Amino acid sequence: MTKLNNFNTFEGWHWETGSVHNYYAYRGVNAPHTGRPYSEALLLGVSGGITMGYFSFAYAGYDPHVTLLTRNTFDPLETLLGRLGVEQEILQTAIPAKGLENLLHTLESGLPAITWVDIFSLPYFELTNDDDMYIMYPILVYGYDDSQDTVWIADRARVPLTVTTGALAAARARVKKDKFRVLTLSAPNPDKLASAVQKGIWDTLRLFTEQPPKGSRNNFGFAAYTYWQELLRNPKHKSSWSAVFPPGRGMVAGLTSAFFGTIQNGEGSDGERSVYADFLQEAALILNRPTLNETAKLFRAAGKAWEGLGLALLPDEITPFGELRALILRRKLLFRDRGAGALDEIRAANTRIHELKAKTSTDFSLADGTLKHFINALCDQIQVVQSAEQAAVQSLQVAMTV
8 A cells, every 4th residue: 555644635626726735735835925835826826817718518419508717727737837936747658557657656755646537537526427528637646555446535625535446547548648647746936936926917917808828809808798798688699598598408507507617616606706816915925015905805806796696697586596506506515525425415416406407498487578687687797797807907907017
């Protein structure tokens, strides 16, 4: 058995920033401005911070869905490590036996192993898996015991997670470019911290206000809020909600997936705005720019607007929207607090969600007048979020230029 028996760092929220936070917390690598482990808020900010992204997808055989982006997704892990001056040691192979050897060698050296897995292939979060669905993300492996057929993992839950050795091997092998990759990290260079923070803040400003590095401008930043409202209100648009998410199961699928986007990466449903506010308070110390503390307050206010968006997407007064919202949030928090120990309750929540969605195929409670009122109220709340974000981003720009 090879296991880091004193491993006890399970506070990371996100696959990338959370895994790096947990890695450094275990190693006792502390930030110079706090004397504590590099916070996930700081890592988020340095990685490019937050944004707004809106995308919709409709594939044959699947419910249509909305993807809301709340953070920078353009190479955030490479960005944060490069900016902090972290030296990376990468071991990668296409050979399963060599991949296991590299993993065990890392553990035997006393380090947790950052390795990439297909999240649909691991059993502890009850994601529906088929041959067409895969997403590779980094997790931390801190123990491996072939005799017990057990691997110990830190992955977004506040408790240890375990899988079989075969399940880990299959998840690591799912996508060729990430196959059997193991990453270990040097400590960040404290002399690069201020520069890293500044660059991260300017990334956020650009993502809200300028053409994104890839993709349509309509899908990112302030333009995305306007675009989303147009799709909700204009039935003639080829990607309108009336076409992609028609009343019934299609609309419910769009609303529930959009709500999931508001809660996916943070503790609540505030689009990670409170986490970004925490980053700005650290940035105020690092950059000696106390006005960033005032800007942080505006991002917290934007977070409240995001919480209102979650309620507008799935309001209590419309059946079964309120119940769906509560179930999706409960499912997330069950995993966060208890990991695989909550699987039975997570499965029950999933079953009820599927039942409610199926029922809306034939029994949808929104008549034409009520539907129009609902769409208008949702658009109004999207505008509230946009206005709050504009005030926060404008304050951030002033704080960084004055």
